[in-house]
Amino acid sequence: MESLRFGVFYAPFHPLDENPTLLLERDRELFEHFDRLGFDELWIGEHHSGGYEMIAAPEVMLAAAAERTRRIRIGTGVKSLPFHNPFILTQTMVQLDHMTRGRAMFGVGPGALPMDAAQLGLDPSRTRALMGETLDVIMRLLAGERVTVETENFRLRDAKLHLDPYTKPHMEMAVTTIRSPAGAMAAGKHGLGLLSLGGASDMAVAAYAKNWQICAETARQHGKTVDRRNFRVAIQMHIAPTREQAREDVRFGLAGWARYAHDVLPARPIPPEVTDPVQFLIDNGGAVIGTPDDAVRLIERAQKGSGGFGVVMFMAHDWADWPATMRSYELFARYAMPRLNATLGSRQESYDLSRDRRDALVPKVQEGVADAERRLAEQKAPRPKRKEAAQ
Numbered sequence: 001m002e003s004l005r006f007g008v009f010y011a012p013f014h015p016l017d018e019n020p021t022l023l024l025e026r027d028r029e030l031f032e033h034f035d036r037l038g039f040d041e042l043w044i045g046e047h048h049s050g051g052y053e054m055i056a057a058p059e060v061m062l063a064a065a066a067e068r069t070r071r072i073r074i075g076t077g078v079k080s081l082p083f084h085n086p087f088i089l090t091q092t093m094v095q096l097d098h099m100t101r102g103r104a105m106f107g108v109g110p111g112a113l114p115m116d117a118a119q120l121g122l123d124p125s126r127t128r129a130l131m132g133e134t135l136d137v138i139m140r141l142l143a144g145e146r147v148t149v150e151t152e153n154f155r156l157r158d159a160k161l162h163l164d165p166y167t168k169p170h171m172e173m174a175v176t177t178i179r180s181p182a183g184a185m186a187a188g189k190h191g192l193g194l195l196s197l198g199g200a201s202d203m204a205v206a207a208y209a210k211n212w213q214i215c216a217e218t219a220r221q222h223g224k225t226v227d228r229r230n231f232r233v234a235i236q237m238h239i240a241p242t243r244e245q246a247r248e249d250v251r252f253g254l255a256g257w258a259r260y261a262h263d264v265l266p267a268r269p270i271p272p273e274v275t276d277p278v279q280f281l282i283d284n285g286g287a288v289i290g291t292p293d294d295a296v297r298l299i300e301r302a303q304k305g306s307g308g309f310g311v312v313m314f315m316a317h318d319w320a321d322w323p324a325t326m327r328s329y330e331l332f333a334r335y336a337m338p339r340l341n342a343t344l345g346s347r348q349e350s351y352d353l354s355r356d357r358r359d360a361l362v363p364k365v366q367e368g369v370a371d372a373e374r375r376l377a378e379q380k381a382p383r384p385k386r387k388e389a390a391q
Helices: 020-037 058-068 086-099 114-119 124-142 182-190 202-221 243-252 254-263 277-283 292-306 322-340 345-356 358-380
Strands: 005-010 041-044 073-080 104-109 147-150 155-159 173-177 193-197 231-239 287-290 311-315
Touching (some): 005 020, 020 058, 020 322, 041 058, 041 311, 058 073, 086 104, 086 124, 086 155, 104 124, 124 147, 182 193, 182 202, 202 231, 231 243, 231 322, 243 254, 243 287, 243 322, 277 287, 292 322, 311 322, 345 358
Parallel strands (some): 073 104, 193 231
16 A cells, blocks of 8 residues: 655644744744654645735745755645736746756645635636636646637737756646635646645545546546545644643634634635534544544544545644644654554564563573673683693
8 A cells, every 4th residue: 555645734824913024934944844754745825815824925935945954845835826927937836846856846726715816806706717727828838838828817929938847747736626626627637636625524525535536537538647646635633642732732823713714714614603613623523633643543534535645734723832833743743644654563563573582582692691601701710730841
């Protein structure tokens, strides 16, 4: 069985009452933390309204992350395609592909926040269609074509990339989806990965399974193939040594996030009548607020219910204070990752065998020690003087 990979989806969710300059600095410190802990991927979002998800240019953060990290792969999570000229955006991402020596990934989507689109004079009901048109052009540019096209959103005349991709045929790409089938259809059409953001409730898991089916069927219709190893699912988690400690930790900031989710996000993850968002998230499987064991159980349930995915992404947030947040990622890496990938079995097997055979083997060790002591004693014992030969 293929190993599960581990990522972080970094929107981010930052409270409104903290210094934004320091928050952006702290983001970069966390990127280094993820790299040290062995996370495989980091996806950074793009948002232009609402104040909470405050990174407007993920490619800028990716460049900073690349300088601070050694092995983690880094991607846009995601670039909102309706907001950008596809030629300029593709040029930017190909440059990042070179600058990171192939570590960069290109995640795309329609844009999550309707106010983002409204401020650009776009009709939010059209962003998914605009995403599809833009993605079609991006894929042609990455294939080396010279493109002339005019849409309601952009115009290109004889446009061709002046830098070939570093990664052949192009960097890894993925399309985001929450509930709408638009992302799954776009990913399937071009044979790209799928980024699914929605937690691990029964409803979310059912949506993952449905969207993957749509993605796979669309791929077949367009002569493409898709691989579940490139199917990514994001789950909100806060991990602590005990469930009680985890609940106490998230008193710091979960209520503020819940207000933002209610006031700004189009798909409200917590109904307005809910008075205890922590208990609601725990009860419906929307998040893990507990121990590494709880995380393992929820992820395994999501794997089974969705039909399987290749990457589980830790949805970043500021539910807890800084030390508890750092510890949450560390506990997940130390205790959940190896269990999910069954990398502890050989060590346990070796331990068990050594324990079971100890009583039989220790006397051999003692015998060897005694033999060494005897030989040492013999070496130190005075030797009889040899008689001199007669003259």
